[in-house]
Amino acid sequence: MMQHNYSYQSALAASERISWKVDDIIGGDKKLDFTKPFLPESLAQVKNISFLTSEEQITLNQIRGHEYLSMFGLVEEFILPYVVDHARLELSGDDYRVRALLGFAGEEAKHIHLFKRFRREFEEGFGTHCEFIGPAEDVRRFVLSHSPLGIGIAILHIEWMTLRHYIEGVRDNQDLDLQFKSLLKHHWAEESQHTKLDTLIIESVVKDSTQKEIDQAFQDYAEIGMFLDNGSKQQAEFDVESFVQATGRRLSKGERDEMSAAVLKGMRWTYLGTGMTHPNFLATVEQIKPEARKQIEEMAPVFC
Numbered sequence: 001m002m003q004h005n006y007s008y009q010s011a012l013a014a015s016e017r018i019s020w021k022v023d024d025i026i027g028g029d030k031k032l033d034f035t036k037p038f039l040p041e042s043l044a045q046v047k048n049i050s051f052l053t054s055e056e057q058i059t060l061n062q063i064r065g066h067e068y069l070s071m072f073g074l075v076e077e078f079i080l081p082y083v084v085d086h087a088r089l090e091l092s093g094d095d096y097r098v099r100a101l102l103g104f105a106g107e108e109a110k111h112i113h114l115f116k117r118f119r120r121e122f123e124e125g126f127g128t129h130c131e132f133i134g135p136a137e138d139v140r141r142f143v144l145s146h147s148p149l150g151i152g153i154a155i156l157h158i159e160w161m162t163l164r165h166y167i168e169g170v171r172d173n174q175d176l177d178l179q180f181k182s183l184l185k186h187h188w189a190e191e192s193q194h195t196k197l198d199t200l201i202i203e204s205v206v207k208d209s210t211q212k213e214i215d216q217a218f219q220d221y222a223e224i225g226m227f228l229d230n231g232s233k234q235q236a237e238f239d240v241e242s243f244v245q246a247t248g249r250r251l252s253k254g255e256r257d258e259m260s261a262a263v264l265k266g267m268r269w270t271y272l273g274t275g276m277t278h279p280n281f282l283a284t285v286e287q288i289k290p291e292a293r294k295q296i297e298e299m300a301p302v303f304c
């Protein structure tokens, strides 16, 4: 039903070509460089804060980098069971489909491991503890309590947003820490197949859905989005507190409010805006329900 040339066979072939190991990316002499920013400024958005020195900008950027690792740790924890559950339903028939879906699940399990390894490296090198929302089990339980189509749409948003992070902010950026850049590049390379596979999963679920189920799915997508946004509000406060702990700087009430607002704005763009305005995500939404595209586009400015 959708205009694309995605297939399980070509996604599987691409995934087999790309395949990398966690140890290729982190560990041994492959270390984070704490003199460099970890995230592109388009995502970190620390330079708009009026009172930070350039050193403090890097510290806050790295705290946002830790938050990025942790946030992906959280979302991958619900993507994995979702993909496994879907693959379980499609075990017979097309051999390419079975292998592509199991490969998708295997890659997400690897990403969970990768993000954890980076977090451990971060914790060893950064010097102070950075708090993070969770636990992942609660997030997973909440998200998986929604309809399969609603979860599939939320995951498609996450896959396209990941691609955008790399292509728009990282690929041509020469300032970033090389290890973090490598993480984002390797993640992007596999997520590029996931966008296609998730589009195919959604098509197969939509085919068997009633209009009522489709309406419910978009309600579920909105609920999952609001849940992530509420988490971001809490996390923005944690990021500010981590900054205070790491730098020892005392912030006035005005400075604290300014920093919290800037971090929340950066988080909203990173995890919500970049997905919900992605043209390919919106194209899929429009194919399922044109009115839902309009609603998402109307909501988007708050997150951009």
Ligand SMILES: [Fe+2]
Residues within 6 Å of the ligand: 076, 107, 108, 111, 187, 191
């Ligand atoms: Fe992933």
Ligand SMILES: [Fe+2]
Residues within 6 Å of the ligand: 079, 108, 159, 190, 191, 194
């Ligand atoms: Fe993925």
